[in-house]
Amino acid sequence: MNSVPAEVWSIFVLSLGVSGTAVMVSCAAGMPMGVWLGLHDFSGKSIVRALIFTGMAVPPVVVGLLLYLLLSRSGPLGSWEWLFTRRAMILAQVLLDLPFVVGITMTAIDAIPRELLFQLRSLGASSWQLRCTLLSEAEPGLLLAFATALGRSISEVGAVLIVGGNIGGHTRVMTTAIVLETSRGHFAMAVGLGAILLLVALLINFLVACLQGRIAQ
Amino acid sequence: MTMALYRLEGLRLARGTEFELTVDEMTVSSGETLCLAGPTGSGKTTLLRVLSGLQPIESGRVQFDGRIWCHGMASLAEIRTIALVPQRPILLSRSVRANLEYGLLLRRAASDERVDAMLTCLGLTKLAKQAANTLSGGQMQLVALGRALILAPRVLLLDEPTANLDPQCVALVEQVLNEYRRSRNTTLIWATHNLFQTRRVADRVALLLGGQIVEVASCEEFFDRPRDYRTADFVNGRMVY
Amino acid sequence: MRLSLAGAASLVWLIAIGCMEQFSPKPAAATITLATTTSTQDSGLLEMLCPMFRAQTGIDVKVIAVGTGQALELGRRGDADVLLTHARVAEEEFVRQGYGIVRVPVFQNDFVLLGPPDGALSLNPPKSLDDAFGRCAAENLPFVSRDDDSGTHHKEKELWQSISLEPTFANYLRSGSGMARTLRIADERRACTLTDRATWLALSGEFHLRVIFEGDPRLKNPYAAIVVKGDGQSPARVRAAHQFIEFLQKETTRQAIQEFGKDQYGEGLFFPDGGAPGAGQKP
Numbered sequence: 001m002n003s004v005p006a007e008v009w010s011i012f013v014l015s016l017g018v019s020g021t022a023v024m025v026s027c028a029a030g031m032p033m034g035v036w037l038g039l040h041d042f043s044g045k046s047i048v049r050a051l052i053f054t055g056m057a058v059p060p061v062v063v064g065l066l067l068y069l070l071l072s073r074s075g076p077l078g079s080w081e082w083l084f085t086r087r088a089m090i091l092a093q094v095l096l097d098l099p100f101v102v103g104i105t106m107t108a109i110d111a112i113p114r115e116l117l118f119q120l121r122s123l124g125a126s127s128w129q130l131r132c133t134l135l136s137e138a139e140p141g142l143l144l145a146f147a148t149a150l151g152r153s154i155s156e157v158g159a160v161l162i163v164g165g166n167i168g169g170h171t172r173v174m175t176t177a178i179v180l181e182t183s184r185g186h187f188a189m190a191v192g193l194g195a196i197l198l199l200v201a202l203l204i205n206f207l208v209a210c211l212q213g214r215i216a217q
Numbered sequence: 218m219t220m221a222l223y224r225l226e227g228l229r230l231a232r233g234t235e236f237e238l239t240v241d242e243m244t245v246s247s248g249e250t251l252c253l254a255g256p257t258g259s260g261k262t263t264l265l266r267v268l269s270g271l272q273p274i275e276s277g278r279v280q281f282d283g284r285i286w287c288h289g290m291a292s293l294a295e296i297r298t299i300a301l302v303p304q305r306p307i308l309l310s311r312s313v314r315a316n317l318e319y320g321l322l323l324r325r326a327a328s329d330e331r332v333d334a335m336l337t338c339l340g341l342t343k344l345a346k347q348a349a350n351t352l353s354g355g356q357m358q359l360v361a362l363g364r365a366l367i368l369a370p371r372v373l374l375l376d377e378p379t380a381n382l383d384p385q386c387v388a389l390v391e392q393v394l395n396e397y398r399r400s401r402n403t404t405l406i407w408a409t410h411n412l413f414q415t416r417r418v419a420d421r422v423a424l425l426l427g428g429q430i431v432e433v434a435s436c437e438e439f440f441d442r443p444r445d446y447r448t449a450d451f452v453n454g455r456m457v458y
Numbered sequence: 459m460r461l462s463l464a465g466a467a468s469l470v471w472l473i474a475i476g477c478m479e480q481f482s483p484k485p486a487a488a489t490i491t492l493a494t495t496t497s498t499q500d501s502g503l504l505e506m507l508c509p510m511f512r513a514q515t516g517i518d519v520k521v522i523a524v525g526t527g528q529a530l531e532l533g534r535r536g537d538a539d540v541l542l543t544h545a546r547v548a549e550e551e552f553v554r555q556g557y558g559i560v561r562v563p564v565f566q567n568d569f570v571l572l573g574p575p576d577g578a579l580s581l582n583p584p585k586s587l588d589d590a591f592g593r594c595a596a597e598n599l600p601f602v603s604r605d606d607d608s609g610t611h612h613k614e615k616e617l618w619q620s621i622s623l624e625p626t627f628a629n630y631l632r633s634g635s636g637m638a639r640t641l642r643i644a645d646e647r648r649a650c651t652l653t654d655r656a657t658w659l660a661l662s663g664e665f666h667l668r669v670i671f672e673g674d675p676r677l678k679n680p681y682a683a684i685v686v687k688g689d690g691q692s693p694a695r696v697r698a699a700h701q702f703i704e705f706l707q708k709e710t711t712r713q714a715i716q717e718f719g720k721d722q723y724g725e726g727l728f729f730p731d732g733g734a735p736g737a738g739q740k741p
């Protein structure tokens with residue numbers, strides 16, 4: 001049997017790795033989408049916006065359930081053999097984070113007046129320079145998107161429990177470990193894990209606040 | 218006033234069904250100061266946008282420095298010789314200093330000395346580190362002027378650059394622009410509805426009414442011997458809209 | 459400054475990824491998925507058995523701990539290779555429907571009826587199981603049901619049926635939760651509830667509840683292992699699953715199961731089937 005600290009450490013690292021990867025993937029995919037949506041006007045944009053905001057409200061267990069049915073060996077993607085693996089957990093969290101990343105990025109870009117773009121071009125900005133300036137103007141929003149995604153990922157339990165299976169050493173992350181320890185009646189361990197989770201969240205948001213403070217200057 | 222810097226021919230710009238701006242012919246010479254006079258909504262801002270090389274046009278042609286702009290769009294190199302000072306400037310959410318520096322950074326020509334000189338020139342030194350979004354309207358307009366002037370453009374397009382300024386600042390801006398123009402042979406195209414200012418700064422004046430150029434004349438002729446009756450009405454303050 | 463913060467964050471992430479791989483179990487010869495009931499995981503039994511199995515065969519067992527109902531469903535969908543459950547009727551139906559290849563009883567323990575120490579049933583102990591359940595219904599005593607299609611829930615329904623009663627009295631509460639939470643609800647609401655002895659021994663320190671009734675043959679709680687038929691695409695996994703069941707029946711394994719928990723609770727939690735005489739029966 002593993003000693004307790006080693007087990008906690010592995011759960012902690014697994015949480016960070018899975019959620020971190022999910023956030024990176026959803027930012028890499030979602031931010032360009034959000035920027036594009038924020039910059040372009042097209043018919044049906046309000047419908048897209050409504051869909052994205054609905055995506056934010058989808059309960060994680062529902063995502064977990066749908067993903068389970070898809071990834072199950074008798075489901076359409078069963079041949080991937082992703083069920084009860086970290087990949088499935090990352091996929092679930094990416095799906096959960098994506099609406100937040102896209103929506104918040106889109107809103108942040110939308111909030112930049114179109115006239116600013118014209119004025120920047122008149123000052124001699126090439127289209128690439130314009131994009132970079134735009135991103136830096138929207139930086140507080142992008143950071144918010146990042147922090148929200150990370151917060152949602154790392155504290156999420158419903159979806160990863162269903163598609164990850166809470167297998168010790170494989171797919172047991174902090175939240176699912178808390179569920180397990182609670183059901184075992186090991187409240188001290190559960191509370192300890194909860195405290196670590198809280199600490200991580202605090203650290204992330206402190207970091208984001210630091211970054212946003214720098215921007216404000 | 219040697220060669221024509223701008224030549225506009227048969228320019229038509231529509232918004233909806235109405236023609237927003239129609240210019241049959243217009244030239245701007247290198248080094249001159251052309252004032253665009255006319256009431257609000259007469260098309261001054263639109264004309265400045267066309268001259269900035271960033272406004273697509275449906276028909277007509279704009280020739281700049283001997284080259285015709287395709288659909289009214291200038292190349293990046295050309296745009297970088299033209300600077301626009303908008304009537305309602307939007308500044309980047311950075312410091313005043315960073316806003317002044319922005320155009321230089323785009324050209325990979327960052328220079329602390331030039332920024333310092335511009336801050337001193339416009340009396341903004343004390344505000345250098347302040348966030349741009351905390352400035353007053355007048356201060357913002359000064360920063361907008363500074364971020365364009367610092368680029369030492371060939372052409373400066375000014376859209377009511379002194380509308381929000383107090384009289385001292387107006388005098389300062391006029392003086393600074395005058396110096397710039399003289400030392401660098403900068404072409405100024407200056408939209409204003411202030412007739413006194415027009416008289417003080419213009420070499421030539423163009424009157425716009427309802428998206429049409431009514432008359433282009435030298436400053437003296439425009440004010441003292443207007444050819445068009447509408448110009449006379451405008452100059453004498455009898456025009457009521 | 460900003461860049462260095464972002465760099466630090468990325469570094470933490472990369473280190474986490476690196477460590478994550480390191481924390482992965484070493485590659486196994488094969489991996490099978492075991493869907494089981496929460497009681498076997500919560501008691502820690504599988505944490506002892508799986509490493510033993512791996513040491514002997516090199517096969518890694520991924521344990522998904524859910525209710526018996528969900529475990530059977532995982533098997534039906536082919537998402538698990540072996541099941542370890544405790545609902546005989548449902549299991550036999552599972553095999554009969556062709557989802558399982560073989561069902562082997564492996565060990566058992568028993569259920570106990572718990573109640574508040576100062577409740578009506580404690581003060582006047584019931585003579586028999588029928589008496590206990592009958593009085594709950596007749597006197598409208600609080601009773602918490604798992605109501606989650608788990609093995610314990612199946613057993614409870616069986617018991618109500620065996621005394622021809624429908625639990626429709628007002629104080630019959632449906633928790634819809636796992637055993638530990640159900641025990642907590644029973645504790646807080648001063649209610650009776652049915653639980654397996656392993657969970658009870660592991661958690662009894664937490665609660666004020668006490669055993670009201672035990673020992674009826676109907677309270678037996680047999681666990682069985684089932685090899686899932688699967689989709690036929692992975693004969694290696696089916697072989698590994700068979701190996702796991704053979705492992706559970708081995709003498710050394712049975713000994714280990716028999717001894718499990720004795721050091722901690724003073725009595726065994728599970729009793730292997732088909733071993734030495736008397737071992738399969740709760741004394």
